[in-house]
Amino acid sequence: MKVAVYPGSFDPITNGHLDILKRSLTLFDEVIVLVGYNSSKKTRFTPLERKEMIEEAVKEEGLKNVRVDVYEGLTVNYAIEHKAKYLIRGLRAVTDFEYEFQLATANDYISDKVDTVFFMSKNETSFISSSMIMELYSQGVDVSKLVPHSVLKRL
Numbered sequence: 001m002k003v004a005v006y007p008g009s010f011d012p013i014t015n016g017h018l019d020i021l022k023r024s025l026t027l028f029d030e031v032i033v034l035v036g037y038n039s040s041k042k043t044r045f046t047p048l049e050r051k052e053m054i055e056e057a058v059k060e061e062g063l064k065n066v067r068v069d070v071y072e073g074l075t076v077n078y079a080i081e082h083k084a085k086y087l088i089r090g091l092r093a094v095t096d097f098e099y100e101f102q103l104a105t106a107n108d109y110i111s112d113k114v115d116t117v118f119f120m121s122k123n124e125t126s127f128i129s130s131s132m133i134m135e136l137y138s139q140g141v142d143v144s145k146l147v148p149h150s151v152l153k154r155l
């Protein structure tokens with residue numbers, strides 16, 4: 001069974017995240033969406049709230065073989081503990097690549113038992129980020145086409 005971990009802050013989850021999740025389910029038998037906890041990062045929603053929004057979005061989309069979890073620690077260690085051999089990462093633009101490349105290299109240094117798989121964002125979601133959603137929303141922009149209903153109702 002091919003298990004992958006899709007880590008991120010997901011503050012909040014966007015339709016871009018969901019697109020990558022859906023596409024990853026065509027390659028993997030199970031995907032664990034892992035809400036990361038980073039004490040140095042200012043977030044709008046608590047890890048539990050983010051987990052609940054993701055679970056609701058997964059249910060709304062009718063996605064199967066998806067688990068959602070919260071973890072504080074190194075993602076690669078979580079993957080090993082849960083017998084996942086792959087980490088899923090999304091790339092929106094060239095600027096994402098440098099950071100993601102460093103992260104994948106660091107993870108490979110920690111353990112060569114987990115590989116990173118990159119998914120390119122679709123054109124229609126490439127500009128979406130959680131921080132962009134929050135900025136647009138705070139300025140009164142309708143973000144209903146950019147986030148799942150589970151997020152919209154909490155904004």
